[in-house]
Amino acid sequence: MGKARVGFFDFTSCEGxxxxxxxxGDKEFLELLNHIEIVEFREAMSETSDHLxxxxxxxxxxxxxxxxxxxxxxxxxxxxxxxxxxATTGGIxxxxxxxxxxxxxxxxxxxxxxxxxxxxVMPIADAIKVDYSVHGCPMDKTEFLDIVSHLLHGxxxxxxxxxxxxxxxxxxxxxxxxEGDHCLGVVARAGCNAKCPADGIPCExxxxxxxxxxxxxxxxxxxxxxxxxxxxAEEKSRIFSANCxxxxx
Amino acid sequence: MxxxxxxxxxxxxxxxxxxxxxxxxxxxxxxxxTWQVPxxxxxxxxxxxxxxxxxxxxxxxxxxGICSIGHTLASVKATESALGITITSQTKKLRTLLKHAExxxxxxxxxxxxxxxxLFEAPSVFPLIPTHGEVVKRALRLKRLGHEWGSMIGGRTTxxxxxxxxxxxxxxxxxxxxxxxxxxxxAVPDLEATLETIISVADKIPVFENxxxxxxxxxxxxxxxxxxDIQSIMPDGTKRKxxxxxxxxxxxxxxxxxSTAKYCKNQMDSYFAGALARMNNNxxxxxxxxxxxxxxxxxxIPCFNSYMNTVAQLIEVVHSAYEGLRIVDELLNxxxxxxxxxxxxxxxxxxxxxxxxxxxxxxxxxxxxEGMCIGGNAVIPTNQNHAxxxxxxDKLVPELFEQGKTEDEMKLALxxxxxxxxxxxxxxxxxxxxxxx
Numbered sequence: 001m002g003k004a005r006v007g008f009f010d011f012t013s014c015e016g017x018x019x020x021x022x023x024x025g026d027k028e029f030l031e032l033l034n035h036i037e038i039v040e041f042r043e044a045m046s047e048t049s050d051h052l053x054x055x056x057x058x059x060x061x062x063x064x065x066x067x068x069x070x071x072x073x074x075x076x077x078x079x080x081x082x083x084x085x086x087a088t089t090g091g092i093x094x095x096x097x098x099x100x101x102x103x104x105x106x107x108x109x110x111x112x113x114x115x116x117x118x119x120x121v122m123p124i125a126d127a128i129k130v131d132y133s134v135h136g137c138p139m140d141k142t143e144f145l146d147i148v149s150h151l152l153h154g155x156x157x158x159x160x161x162x163x164x165x166x167x168x169x170x171x172x173x174x175x176x177x178x179e180g181d182h183c184l185g186v187v188a189r190a191g192c193n194a195k196c197p198a199d200g201i202p203c204e205x206x207x208x209x210x211x212x213x214x215x216x217x218x219x220x221x222x223x224x225x226x227x228x229x230x231x232x233a234e235e236k237s238r239i240f241s242a243n244c245x246x247x248x249x
Numbered sequence: 250m251x252x253x254x255x256x257x258x259x260x261x262x263x264x265x266x267x268x269x270x271x272x273x274x275x276x277x278x279x280x281x282x283t284w285q286v287p288x289x290x291x292x293x294x295x296x297x298x299x300x301x302x303x304x305x306x307x308x309x310x311x312x313x314g315i316c317s318i319g320h321t322l323a324s325v326k327a328t329e330s331a332l333g334i335t336i337t338s339q340t341k342k343l344r345t346l347l348k349h350a351e352x353x354x355x356x357x358x359x360x361x362x363x364x365x366x367x368l369f370e371a372p373s374v375f376p377l378i379p380t381h382g383e384v385v386k387r388a389l390r391l392k393r394l395g396h397e398w399g400s401m402i403g404g405r406t407t408x409x410x411x412x413x414x415x416x417x418x419x420x421x422x423x424x425x426x427x428x429x430x431x432x433x434x435x436a437v438p439d440l441e442a443t444l445e446t447i448i449s450v451a452d453k454i455p456v457f458e459n460x461x462x463x464x465x466x467x468x469x470x471x472x473x474x475x476x477x478d479i480q481s482i483m484p485d486g487t488k489r490k491x492x493x494x495x496x497x498x499x500x501x502x503x504x505x506x507x508s509t510a511k512y513c514k515n516q517m518d519s520y521f522a523g524a525l526a527r528m529n530n531n532x533x534x535x536x537x538x539x540x541x542x543x544x545x546x547x548x549x550i551p552c553f554n555s556y557m558n559t560v561a562q563l564i565e566v567v568h569s570a571y572e573g574l575r576i577v578d579e580l581l582n583x584x585x586x587x588x589x590x591x592x593x594x595x596x597x598x599x600x601x602x603x604x605x606x607x608x609x610x611x612x613x614x615x616x617x618x619e620g621m622c623i624g625g626n627a628v629i630p631t632n633q634n635h636a637x638x639x640x641x642x643d644k645l646v647p648e649l650f651e652q653g654k655t656e657d658e659m660k661l662a663l664x665x666x667x668x669x670x671x672x673x674x675x676x677x678x679x680x681x682x683x684x685x686x
Contacts, residue, residue, distance in 0.1 A: 016314020016407040022358060023406065025393035026386040030378070038375055042262050047372050092311045095296040105295045138314065138407040199410040200418030204307060232621075235299065239308060 004053040004152060007040035009073055011059030011066055012093055012121065017084035017134075018058055020141045032145065035152055052077040054151065057130075060086040060093045062121045074128040079151065082124040083144060085137035085240055089208040092137065093121040094242035123243065132157055135207035137240060140192055160191035163210050164203045167194035176202050182226035184237055187213035206240040215246050252277050254650070256660045263363045263373070264672050270663050272646055282646045284638045284667065286508035294625050302328050302414055302593070302620045309612065309627065310408045313673055315358070317408045318351035318399055319605030320612075322475065323627075327612040328414045331599025332620075334591045339583070340416045345475045346576045347402040347412070348603065349569040352474070354395025354406060355606035356524070356562040356569075359671045360447070361388035364559045367665050368450040384446055387439050394436050398573070401425050415590030423585060430577045433570055440570060444542060447563055451546070454560070455662060459644045460484035460553040461637055462517045463526035464499070466604045472534035472568060473527065474604045481515060482530050486551065489516075493602040496611045500628045505635075512636045513628070519636035522608025523670065524561035525552060536575075539568035555641050556669045562606075596620055607631055607673050631672045641666055 008018055018041075024032065039049035055077035061070065074080055085091030097120050099105075124130055132151075134144050150157040164185035168175065176183035176197055185197060188205035196203050209215075215237070222233035237245060254274035261268045273281040293312055297305050306324035310317045322344055329336060336344075362374050365384075371377050378385050396406050401421050403409030411419045421429075461484065468477030479491040479499055491499050502511040514520065528543075532550045535543070543549075543564045548557065598615040608630030615623045645666060649659045 014311050014314035014317070016311075016317060019314045019358070020407055022362065022389075022392050023396040024389070026389035029389050030386070033375075033378070041373070042260060092296070092308060095308070096292050099295055099298075101295070105292075105298075137311065138405075195404070196410055199404040201307075201410050201413065204304075232301065239300075239304065 003035060003037040005039045005049065005051065006036045006054040006056065007049060007052045007073070007077070008038070008042075008056045009040075009058065009069075010042065011057065011070075011087070011124070012062040013059030013084065013086040013091075015058065016137075017139045020138050020144070023141060024145075028145070032148070036148070050076055054079045054081060054148075057082050057087050057124050058084050059124075060090050060121045061124055061127045062093060062119060064119060067127050070124065070127045079131045080124075080128065081132045081134060081147070082130045083134035084139045085135060085206050085208070087124045088133040088135050089241060090121045090123050090243040091206070091240055095238050095240075097121055097242050097248070098238070121243075133159060135159070135189060136192055137206035143191060160189060161210055162190050164188040164190045164192070164194050164197070164205075164207075166190055167192070168197050171198060173198045177221075177225045182222055182228065182236075184218065184241075186221065187215065187218050187237075188241075204239050205237055205244075208241050209237075209244040213244070252650075254656050254659060256656060256663065258660065258664060261664060261667060263366065264668055268667060268672060270642075270660070270667065272642075272659065272663065274646075274650060277650070279646060279650070282642050284635065284642055286510045286635060293627070297614070297622045297625050300622045302332060302614075302616055302622065305614060305622050305625070306412065306414070307408075309625075312627065312629070314407050315355055315673055316351065316605040316607065316610075318347055318403055318406060318412075319603060319610055320627075321403070321409050321412050322348060323601050323603045323605070323610045323612040324614075325412055325414050326475075326601035326603065327599045327614050328616075329591075329599065330601060331597050331614050331616050332414060332593035333595040333597070334415050334593055336416060336591060337588055339580075339586060339588065341475070342576055342580060343402055343417060343420070344412065345471070346573060346580075347399060347409070348474045349573045349576070350395060350399035350402065351406070352604075352606050353566055353569040353573070354392065354399055355671075356566045357388065357391045357395055359606070360443070360559055360563055360566070361385075361392070363668055363671070364665075365446075365450075367661070367668065368447075368453045370453075387442055391436060391439055391443070394432055397432065398429055401429055413590065415592060416588060420585050420587065423581065426577050426580055426585070430574065430581070433574050433577070436570065440567060443563065443566070444545065447560070448546065451560075455556050455665065456554065457556060457641075457645060457648070457666075458553040459555065459641050460551075461640065462515055462520035463529040464515060464520045464522050464609055464633065465527045465530040466602050466609055467530055468534075472531050472536075472572075477602070479602055479609065480530050481520065482551070483516065484551070484553065488530070493611070494600050496600060496602060496613075496628065500611065500633060502628060502632070508635060510629075510632045510635060513633040514636055519640045520633065521555065521637050522630045522633040523558050524565050524606075525555065525558040526608060527604060528552065528561045528564065535564070536568045536571040538571045539564050542567045555637075555666060558669045558671065562671070593620065605630060607671050608633060629673070631670075634670050634672065638667060638670055638672070 147157040183202040184205040185203040189207040222228040256272040258270040269285040399406035404411040466473035466477040467480035596616040611628040614625040
């Protein structure tokens, strides 16, 4: 079998997930290149390609004008993988979705200039069919390799659907609530090996929610265990998971 | 003979984010020559409203994936100023060490992955693997070092976890610091080889001069990165200092119809931010090893060639490696003390300025009595450079035309110019900026 022809594409994002790709070091990265041929990657190279085995898409769908570009990518790719929270859930960009005045707030009297237009921020899957997702902000570069490896071997990658709490227990990380903090790990999709709680900060659910999150229980947990106000508890999960919330779904 | 030139670079490659170059010369008359920024806006300032002070840096870090350490540090520093938090000397050392990791990491990425292909006349780094395998391996090794260095202090390099208002949520161990020391020392041959590689292609760096104003953080204690005031140096060498609190009257942002990012100007119509601006302002404060490298490269201040920003970055890579070693040794000597977070003593407004790889970065926040964010502002290096890129275009295009350059040669020269600035366009639009209301 020849090498898989892959392309990397970026939409509304910080492009941090593609930066993660440069962090493998020489051995892992060059080994990866023994199995894939990168034929399109604007941030790294000038060439483009007509046909792709795998398209990796980073960033959110935030402007109607981007739909054509997305459909074009879908049309010339066998498999489309969204990677990073912006692409898989809308991520942090969706944090302003519930606000009405964000444009005026940021650009003031210039807010009506047409090039500043922006719509509700959505995941890539809102515009085109997406086959697999690599969650997280940033994505986990080890999980990325794992998913690519599965596909190259003709296997279905397994995307975790259990909460981050499970990973903390396995790691024997002391619960953030026991430390007087708060955490979204109870409803957050795992797969990151619960790095944030291990580093002493709360899980912010950057990988979105598990499939059936109990959001009501989360709110009461934030109020009763972390001492949040009702308002703060209700707003908390918008940071990375605005599009996963019941009030949006 | 009258000549027509038409350059339309849509979404310039090998830069962070999306930018366009348009040049239209008809009958030898320049009708258009513009640098455009069409990146989609992201409205970060709107996002932080109503967020707790402990969450704000986690949000604003996401302005940029390449300089997320810088955004996190600037954000936390501004929040600490607003909250009346004075950090410990250990925290300051660790943050400075983390800042060096980011500059090292980001500069290596820029020099090797984004600029080097132009110097080796390749469209990207990938075709260089069979022809210059050792150079590519070295690039990946150095990039990995920057990543491991930053991750050891910050938890990770893309959106660090451990940097929080009042200190760190997790400290490195003595063993980790020793390992880091070994890794930096082991990288010295790679750094020396990098220097040789750049010298071997130095004649590909275009000769061009466009004297402008250069703006950077400046301090009596260090080559301004984490601490200091704002300093500007004019083409005639006149230096002027400004307080960080006065950043709005120094940056003077305005909205251009060519850009979703804002533009800036101070004493002149545009100014330069980044490694070249730091060199022109603070060269004397460089580590002696970095000065040696500047000497070998023939780099002298004042330098008015924007293309030389990449060379200035290489000198800074050496500076960060040796300063990093010095700070690690200080920490190994003093030991690491488990310290609690310094708590807030007030809730008000605060500003910060730090140097990130692409130049001076400002963050500002205001908090209510519950510690919730009322508003914020960030002025990003790339925004501060957009106007200067345009000014360079205005001078360079007629010069290239006079020299009889072809359309392709002109296009490459303009692309290389923009890349030299190492623009971070995600940063510059993805964010924001807002007045306090």
